[in-house]
Amino acid sequence: MLHLVVLGGGMLGATLLHAGRKLYTQHREKKSAMKTVDAPLPFSKTTIETAPISPEKKEADHYFKISALGTGLAFIGEFIYAPLLIPAVSIVMYSCVPVFRNAYESIKNKKLKASVVDSIAIIGTLSTRYYFASALAGFVYFSAQKLLLETEDQSKKQLSNIFGEQPRFVWLVKNGVEIETPFVELKVGDVIAIHAGELIPIDGVIIRGNASVDQHVMTGEAQPVEKKVGDSVLAGTLAVAGEVFIQVEKCGEETVAAKIGEILQNTADFRFSVEAKSVQLSDKMVMPTLAISGVGLLALGPISSVALVSCNFSEVIRVVAPIGVLNFIKLATEQGMLIKDGRSLELLNDVDTVVFDKTGTLTIEQPHVETLHVWGMFSESELLLFAAAAEYKQTHPIAKAILKAAQERELILPRIENAKYEVGYGIKVELEDKTIHVGSYRFMTMEMIDCPIEAENLQSYSHENGFSVIYVAVNQVLIGAIELHATVRPEAKAVIEQLQQRGLELYIISGDHEKPTRYLAHSLGITHYFAETLPENKAALIEQLQAKGKSICFIGDGINDAIALKKANVSISLQGASTAATDTAGIILMDKNLTQLPYLFELAHGLNKNVKNSFASALVPGAIGVGGVFLLHFGIYSSLVLYIASLAAGTTNAMLPLVTYRQKKEK
Numbered sequence: 001m002l003h004l005v006v007l008g009g010g011m012l013g014a015t016l017l018h019a020g021r022k023l024y025t026q027h028r029e030k031k032s033a034m035k036t037v038d039a040p041l042p043f044s045k046t047t048i049e050t051a052p053i054s055p056e057k058k059e060a061d062h063y064f065k066i067s068a069l070g071t072g073l074a075f076i077g078e079f080i081y082a083p084l085l086i087p088a089v090s091i092v093m094y095s096c097v098p099v100f101r102n103a104y105e106s107i108k109n110k111k112l113k114a115s116v117v118d119s120i121a122i123i124g125t126l127s128t129r130y131y132f133a134s135a136l137a138g139f140v141y142f143s144a145q146k147l148l149l150e151t152e153d154q155s156k157k158q159l160s161n162i163f164g165e166q167p168r169f170v171w172l173v174k175n176g177v178e179i180e181t182p183f184v185e186l187k188v189g190d191v192i193a194i195h196a197g198e199l200i201p202i203d204g205v206i207i208r209g210n211a212s213v214d215q216h217v218m219t220g221e222a223q224p225v226e227k228k229v230g231d232s233v234l235a236g237t238l239a240v241a242g243e244v245f246i247q248v249e250k251c252g253e254e255t256v257a258a259k260i261g262e263i264l265q266n267t268a269d270f271r272f273s274v275e276a277k278s279v280q281l282s283d284k285m286v287m288p289t290l291a292i293s294g295v296g297l298l299a300l301g302p303i304s305s306v307a308l309v310s311c312n313f314s315e316v317i318r319v320v321a322p323i324g325v326l327n328f329i330k331l332a333t334e335q336g337m338l339i340k341d342g343r344s345l346e347l348l349n350d351v352d353t354v355v356f357d358k359t360g361t362l363t364i365e366q367p368h369v370e371t372l373h374v375w376g377m378f379s380e381s382e383l384l385l386f387a388a389a390a391e392y393k394q395t396h397p398i399a400k401a402i403l404k405a406a407q408e409r410e411l412i413l414p415r416i417e418n419a420k421y422e423v424g425y426g427i428k429v430e431l432e433d434k435t436i437h438v439g440s441y442r443f444m445t446m447e448m449i450d451c452p453i454e455a456e457n458l459q460s461y462s463h464e465n466g467f468s469v470i471y472v473a474v475n476q477v478l479i480g481a482i483e484l485h486a487t488v489r490p491e492a493k494a495v496i497e498q499l500q501q502r503g504l505e506l507y508i509i510s511g512d513h514e515k516p517t518r519y520l521a522h523s524l525g526i527t528h529y530f531a532e533t534l535p536e537n538k539a540a541l542i543e544q545l546q547a548k549g550k551s552i553c554f555i556g557d558g559i560n561d562a563i564a565l566k567k568a569n570v571s572i573s574l575q576g577a578s579t580a581a582t583d584t585a586g587i588i589l590m591d592k593n594l595t596q597l598p599y600l601f602e603l604a605h606g607l608n609k610n611v612k613n614s615f616a617s618a619l620v621p622g623a624i625g626v627g628g629v630f631l632l633h634f635g636i637y638s639s640l641v642l643y644i645a646s647l648a649a650g651t652t653n654a655m656l657p658l659v660t661y662r663q664k665k666e667k
Contacts, residue, residue: 060142067095067139074135085131092134095142096122114282117289121309128306170201173245183251190248196396200237203250206230210425211242212396214365224397224468226425226440240396281317296629304629307639311625320614320650327658328607334661336591337600344570344586346611348604350551351570354499355542357556358510358517361574361594362524363486366397367468369405371483375454381409383480387472389413390427390438398470401484437473449473455481466513486512488520491595496524498598505550509533509541509564538564555597556585572597606657613653621646 070091077085099122102115125134171193172181178193183201186192191207194200200213212224215237224240227233233246289309297305325346329339339345356362372380388406391399392413406413416429416436425446426439437447441459444451455471458481462469468484499506508529510517517531530541542552542564554561554568565571565584573585574592589596625642628634634642 063095063098063142064139066091067135067142070095071132071135071139074132078132088131088135089126092126092131096134112283112286112290114286117286117309120290124306124309171195186248186251188248188251191245192248193243193245194239195243196239196241198239200233200235200239200246201251202235202246202248203233204246204248205232206244207247209242209244211239211244212398214238214240214397226442241394241398292626300629300633303635304633307629307635308626310639310643311622311629317615317618317650320617320647320654321611323651324610324614324654325607327654328603328610331658331661332587332600332603335596335599336589337596337603338588338590339586340588341586345604345607347551348553348570348587348601349608351504351553351601351604353505353507353545353550353552355507355509355545355552355554355564355568356526357538357554357561357564358508358512358520359486360557361555362492362508362520363488366404366487367401367484368487369401369482370467370485372480373454373458373483374480375452376477376479378474378479380480381411383472384409384482385411385413386431386434386436386474386479387438387470387482389416389431390429390436392416394427398468398484401487402470402482405482434474435476437476438470441469441471444471444473444478447473447476449476449478451478458483464513464515466516486516486520488523489594491593493524495594495597496526499601500525502598502601504601507545509538511535535561536563539567542567555594572600610653610657614650617650617653618646621649 070088073084073088073091077083077088096119099115099118102113103119106113106116122134169180170183170186171178172186173179173191173193186202192202192204194211196211206227206229208229210226210228213227213233214224215234227242227244232249233244235250289311293305293308296308328345332339332345369384372383374380374383378386384402384406387402388411391402414431416431426437426443428447429436429438437444437449441451441455444455451471455478458469462483467486470482470484471478472480472482496506506526506528508517508521508524508526510529510531511533512531514531517529521527521529533541538556538561542554545552546567546569552568553570553572554564555572556562556565557574561573562584565573570587571585572587572589574589574594587600589600621642625634625639628638628642
């Protein structure tokens with residue numbers, strides 16, 4: 001009787017473990033279908049819609065109700081009113097049809113699966129008049145099916161928090177008029193308008209205007225790039241300042257971003273390896289279980305044979321191992337880490353090398369003021385005051401960096417008059433009796449402002465070393481410059497040190513220049529780095545490291561990182577990164593920083609230990625039971641006691657990490 005209850009539990013555990021993998025697969029398929037039907041922007045974020053009740057859910061609801069009725073009738077029939085056993089047995093047999101069907105298909109295909117032993121156990125239990133146990137097993141199984149679907153719905157809602165909704169329209173320019181047009185109607189040769197703060201949805205060429213474009217998700221460059229007439233732009237990049245008209249060269253599936261996405265759509269569908277091991281072991285144990293049971297039948301009789309069938313410990317593994325994985329996934333989720341691929345957490349325990357993307361992962365979007373260069377009679381504070389006053393109403397990262405520096409110096413900003421914005425290059429404002437210019441070196445030359453040799457040298461040096469410089473002029477005289485550098489994540493140094501203490505080898509990979517990449521690596525204590533790496537070469541570098549026998553965890557945030565994320569043994573991204581990265585990564589750090597990364601490795605180590613203990617909790621009692629039947633003449637109840645002890649020990653082991661964490665949290 002207890003064997004069937006455990007069988008139901010085994011089905012519950014194995015079924016639940018499918019939830020995570022099925023969820024992510026269905027999410028990807030749904031997104032792919034929505035791209036075909038609705039044609040959103042490439043990698044635009046979509047909302048997971050509420051689907052009608054699926055045939056799967058209808059079937060689960062049907063069998064859940066039937067098995068509940070059968071369980072009630074069997075209980076009354078076995079213990080109160082015997083005539084009710086007739087409909088109860090009929091209902092039990094009906095509800096077990098899926099198990100029998102699976103066993104039949106298994107035998108038909110000449111493959112003995114665990115369902116064969118399950119079917120024998122069901123029939124044997126009914127023939128020995130354990131009716132209530134048979135009914136209860138069916139009820140547990142279909143309760144698990146119902147719980148599975150509810151779990152999927154909850155997980156979909158959780159993922160929808162990451163993949164939010166964005167507009168699916170563009171501003172099409174016709175006869176000088178901007179017309180809001182669905183992206184799906186866009187054709188090669190059309191002209192669209194892109195304003196500051198808008199995502200560029202196509203590959204094309206600028207035919208009018210200037211803009212500062214953040215393209216780190218595509219190229220890995222740390223700083224926005226100034227784009228002018230004739231320059232090319234890529235889908236998936238962001239106009240942080242300025243306004244441009246772009247002639248469409250590629251749209252939809254033809255863009256660079258979409259081609260990267262197409263590669264990702266063709267990747268393999270992974271299974272949780274713990275689940276695979278459990279199922280494989282269960283299937284492999286069919287023949288030994290049947291053989292041992294047959295020997296027991298011939299040597300010791302039917303009671304011993306039934307006792308031996310009850311020692312099929314693989315059913316315990318199918319219960320406790322998946323529960324352990326699910327609980328570690330829950331534990332990670334409660335601490336801000338979304339595990340989209342349960343296998344990632346297991347594989348992380350084998351990782352010996354961590355590769356960081358530089359821009360957006362080790363650094364953040366907003367730069368910081370590194371140095372103030374002053375030429376002439378004004379002080380550093382006055383230089384910064386003029387720049388901050390001009391940039392006061394701007395929202396792009398460079399403006400925010402200048403305003404933050406002014407705030408730190410407690411500068412009081414004056415009111416400006418007659419602001420004139422030279423989009424993409426700089427700003428011209430009137431301040432009392434002064435005309436202030438703030439912008440790029442090119443902006444100064446366009447405004448006929450003489451630039452001293454110091455400014456020319458600084459411009460060349462900044463270009464070589466990969467940082468930005470904003471120049472400031474007063475009344476047509478260049479008075480100084482503001483040097484802006486990429487901002488390293490405040491938690492990066494401590495995280496790097498903790499990972500190194502675990503014996504992990506660390507690399508940085510970047511599309512940025514060699515000097516700033518080298519400087520960042522040395523400042524963080526990282527020996528190995530790759531600079532000026534093209535997007536298509538990132539994955540090749542991952543493969544080169546793997547060819548040397550290294551197990552790689554890659555951490556990235558951009559569209560250009562997506563293929564490398566898929567090539568790595570384990571892939572991690574941050575919430576708020578590009579949709580391509582969060583779609584591809586097996587793990588997402590929901591707090592948008594790297595703080596939880598060392599703890600993630602601790603969880604992986606804990607999971608590995610927990611799974612080993614789960615296997616031991618099943619193997620040891622099972623072996624004792626088989627030996628006890630042959631050597632000590634254990635009967636059915638003795639075997640069932642061991643089975644219960646095995647299940648209890650395994651379940652306790654699987655639940656303990658989550659229970660312990662919640663107890664500590666309550667304190």
